[in-house]
Amino acid sequence: MRRVIGIARKEILHILRDPRSLAVAILMPAMMVLLFGFAINLELRDLPVGILDMDGSSASRELIRSMTSSGFIVNGGYLSSRSEIEPGFRHNRFQAALVIPRGYARSLIRNPSTEVQILIDGADGATAATVDNYMNAVIAMTNRSSLPRSLAPSLPLLEARIRYFFNPQLVSAHFIVPGLVALIMVMICAILTSITVAREKETGTMEQILTAPVGAHQIILGKFIPYILIGAFDASLILAIGHLVLDVPMHGSWMVLAGYSMLYLLIALALGLLISTVSRTQQVAMMLALITTLLPTLLLSGFIFDHSSMPVVLQHLSKIVPATYYLRVIRGIMLVGRNWFPLEGGVMLGMTVVLLITAVRRFKSRLE
Amino acid sequence: MVLMYLVKKEFRQVFRDRAMVWIIFVVPIIQLLVFAYAVTLDLKNVRLAVLDHDRTAASRRLIEAYFATDLFIPAGSVGRPDDLKKLLIEGRADMTLWIPRGYGGDLAGGRQVSVGIAVNGTNSSLAGRGGGYAWAVIMQENERLIEEILLKNPADSRIHSIRPVTRFYYNPELRSRFYMIPAVVVIIVTIISGLLTGMAVVREKEIGTLEQLMVSPITPFQFIAGKTIPFVILSYVELSIATTIAVLLFKLPLEGSFLLLAGCMLIYLLVTLGGGLLASTVSQTQQQAMFTIWFFLVFGFIMSGFFFPIRNMPAWAQYLTYINPLRYMMDIVRGIFLKGSTLTDLLPHLLPLFALGVLMFSAAILRFRKRLG
Numbered sequence: 163m164r165r166v167i168g169i170a171r172k173e174i175l176h177i178l179r180d181p182r183s184l185a186v187a188i189l190m191p192a193m194m195v196l197l198f199g200f201a202i203n204l205e206l207r208d209l210p211v212g213i214l215d216m217d218g219s220s221a222s223r224e225l226i227r228s229m230t231s232s233g234f235i236v237n238g239g240y241l242s243s244r245s246e247i248e249p250g251f252r253h254n255r256f257q258a259a260l261v262i263p264r265g266y267a268r269s270l271i272r273n274p275s276t277e278v279q280i281l282i283d284g285a286d287g288a289t290a291a292t293v294d295n296y297m298n299a300v301i302a303m304t305n306r307s308s309l310p311r312s313l314a315p316s317l318p319l320l321e322a323r324i325r326y327f328f329n330p331q332l333v334s335a336h337f338i339v340p341g342l343v344a345l346i347m348v349m350i351c352a353i354l355t356s357i358t359v360a361r362e363k364e365t366g367t368m369e370q371i372l373t374a375p376v377g378a379h380q381i382i383l384g385k386f387i388p389y390i391l392i393g394a395f396d397a398s399l400i401l402a403i404g405h406l407v408l409d410v411p412m413h414g415s416w417m418v419l420a421g422y423s424m425l426y427l428l429i430a431l432a433l434g435l436l437i438s439t440v441s442r443t444q445q446v447a448m449m450l451a452l453i454t455t456l457l458p459t460l461l462l463s464g465f466i467f468d469h470s471s472m473p474v475v476l477q478h479l480s481k482i483v484p485a486t487y488y489l490r491v492i493r494g495i496m497l498v499g500r501n502w503f504p505l506e507g508g509v510m511l512g513m514t515v516v517l518l519i520t521a522v523r524r525f526k527s528r529l530e
Numbered sequence: 531m532v533l534m535y536l537v538k539k540e541f542r543q544v545f546r547d548r549a550m551v552w553i554i555f556v557v558p559i560i561q562l563l564v565f566a567y568a569v570t571l572d573l574k575n576v577r578l579a580v581l582d583h584d585r586t587a588a589s590r591r592l593i594e595a596y597f598a599t600d601l602f603i604p605a606g607s608v609g610r611p612d613d614l615k616k617l618l619i620e621g622r623a624d625m626t627l628w629i630p631r632g633y634g635g636d637l638a639g640g641r642q643v644s645v646g647i648a649v650n651g652t653n654s655s656l657a658g659r660g661g662g663y664a665w666a667v668i669m670q671e672n673e674r675l676i677e678e679i680l681l682k683n684p685a686d687s688r689i690h691s692i693r694p695v696t697r698f699y700y701n702p703e704l705r706s707r708f709y710m711i712p713a714v715v716v717i718i719v720t721i722i723s724g725l726l727t728g729m730a731v732v733r734e735k736e737i738g739t740l741e742q743l744m745v746s747p748i749t750p751f752q753f754i755a756g757k758t759i760p761f762v763i764l765s766y767v768e769l770s771i772a773t774t775i776a777v778l779l780f781k782l783p784l785e786g787s788f789l790l791l792a793g794c795m796l797i798y799l800l801v802t803l804g805g806g807l808l809a810s811t812v813s814q815t816q817q818q819a820m821f822t823i824w825f826f827l828v829f830g831f832i833m834s835g836f837f838f839p840i841r842n843m844p845a846w847a848q849y850l851t852y853i854n855p856l857r858y859m860m861d862i863v864r865g866i867f868l869k870g871s872t873l874t875d876l877l878p879h880l881l882p883l884f885a886l887g888v889l890m891f892s893a894a895i896l897r898f899r900k901r902l903g
Contacts (some may be wrong), residue, residue, distance in 0.1 A: 194825070198832050201838075202838045204655035249875075274691070
């Protein structure tokens with residue numbers, strides 16, 4: 163144990179000798195949660211729609227008004243000819259265009275059916291689909307309100323009362339902040355520990371440690387401990403900011419959340435250590451830390467993209483991403499108020515043990 | 531001539547480590563593949579649990595309407611309202627549908643009926659869109675009921691309706707993939723060019739070989755050119771590989787010209803290489819450089835409109851995105867791939883990008899000069 167403490171002490175000196183990295187490791191996560199927590203908003207609103215009103219009647223203005231009344235789409239400017247539509251899409255001036263043909267008002271009275279055109283910039287497919295749904299719904303509603311009065315009283319027959327649980331206002335921050343916590347924690351911790359062993363190899367001090375009478379597991383453990391402190395501090399700070407500043411509710415228990423966060427932290431640190439033992443240079447170590455944490459956590463953990471719409475192969479792949487489990491836990495605790503996650507806890511514990519043992523093994527094989 | 535030796539040395543340094551070859555050539559391809567399949571905002575397989583108190587042909591018709599597409603999949607049907615809530619809490623259902631007793635009878639009698647839908651709102655964007663689709667199914671059922679009533683009174687000829695005709699430009703099948711892949715190309719080039727340049731310089735500093743270079747008769751210009759040219763070449767290799775995969779494997783249309791894409795990339799590289807160099811001049815260790823570049827990378831990704839639309843950000847954040855080179859590059863690459871944008875179309879993006887590049891690169895060179903002098 164004394165040897166472990168010795169190694170830990172040496173590692174702490176390393177950290178303190180570079181106060182700038184330490185400051186960055188502590189302040190940057192806080193800054194990122196604040197910045198992104200406030201900036202990111204997934205709710206679509208105020209989508210500009212270019213309007214080409216060739217009729218200019220009160221009926222056409224009525225349609226434009228009902229389209230833009232909810233604020234989901236807004237009038238992105240009147241166009242004077244069709245030739246302005248495509249350049250508008252290319253310069254991202256508007257997301258869609260509504261074309262009301264000449265004679266619209268007259269046709270509405272005379273003909274059973276009158277055509278209007280909805281042209282949508284489909285480059286961003288998901289947004290395009292939502293805009294299409296919305297504009298069609300407005301037209302369907304307009305049609306229904308123009309039905310003969312003799313039928314009107316009994317309509318609409320069917321109604322839906324929709325309630326959103328756990329996040330009734332559908333606030334983006336409540337969904338995003340837990341994801342940010344997971345992303346930032348895993349990256350900071352993995353990058354911090356990924357260089358610890360690689361640095362000794364690169365600067366040549368590895369040989370000196372190897373000649374000292376300490377075992378592989380003692381070195382690994384000693385290098386591990388100081389970073390647990392930094393990681394735990396970071397985690398508390400960003401969770402506090404998420405709850406106090408960004409107003410993410412806390413329906414579960416802080417103690418339970420602290421426990422799982424600690425487990426998640428250990429996984430990230432162990433991952434960094436493992437990377438460090440297999441890399442020969444700091445550059446490789448840090449690149450590996452970046453590659454194994456940033457994109458998998460952004461893409462496969464359920465941070466933004468839901469698992470249900472992924473192909474089966476990726477759904478399986480997402481099971482080896484630690485953040486997948488941590489995200490389920492942190493969202494469950496904070497938003498839903500669930501406190502019992504046997505499956506997720508078990509998997510996370512298993513990951514920690516496997517990563518640590520592999521790191522020690524790899525380190526040992528280097529020794530011989 | 532000296533320059534060529536420097537470039538050669540840099541390449542040798544990069545590829546001396548087998549792991550680096552993997553990181554530079556294999557990992558980006560894997561990223562592209564994973565991205566292309568993972569990054570989809572299309573709604574699918576929403577797990578819907580049902581509580582049917584009515585159990586009539588009408589209620590079964592509504593339930594069937596929900597499961598007619600692969601948008602909703604059954605998550606079991608239960609007998610008590612409490613069970614519905616339990617399924618939501620335990621995360622075994624994303625949405626629940628509650629059909630009241632007398633549903634079929636009331637509808638047949640022309641009385642209004644309301645059904646209850648509960649959505650797990652944890653994932654706010656998914657929940658919003660899922661709720662929208664659930665509502666749309668109800669509206670369609672409504673439409674069907676109205677049509678049935680209208681069929682009974684065929685005498686009514688006073689019905690006039692508006693018929694919307696929708697046309698989608700650029701990506702008619704609305705594949706998220708088409709929107710995301712061009713962005714991934716930008717990300718890959720950013721990581722390779724920005725990160726590797728910065729670390730290559732700091733590495734010399736940290737292990738002490740920078741002093742040796744300084745006492746040698748190499749001019750600062752040669753030094754910087756020697757550090758950046760290898761990564762320019764690598765970036766173009768990456769760009770070509772990624773574009774080939776995007777077009778051949780994912781059938782992404784390359785509407786614009788590849789030459790224009792390559793030209794815009796050169797301006798963008800000015801930014802990333804300048805940024806990497808700048809980060810290296812303010813860092814003493816590779817770790818510091820890594821943290822600095824990492825911070826700007828994550829900032830760049832998140833504030834670029836890649837996953838999170840800029841239009842929805844608060845005003846101050848929208849202003850902040852104007853200093854984000856990725857914001858311009860995403861629009862440029864997406865424009866060239868999907869919309870066939872031409873040089874004149876892209877000027878509003880290219881000019882600020884060029885200004886940023888010149889600014890960062892000259893700042894890096896100035897800082898270097900000062901250290902050397």
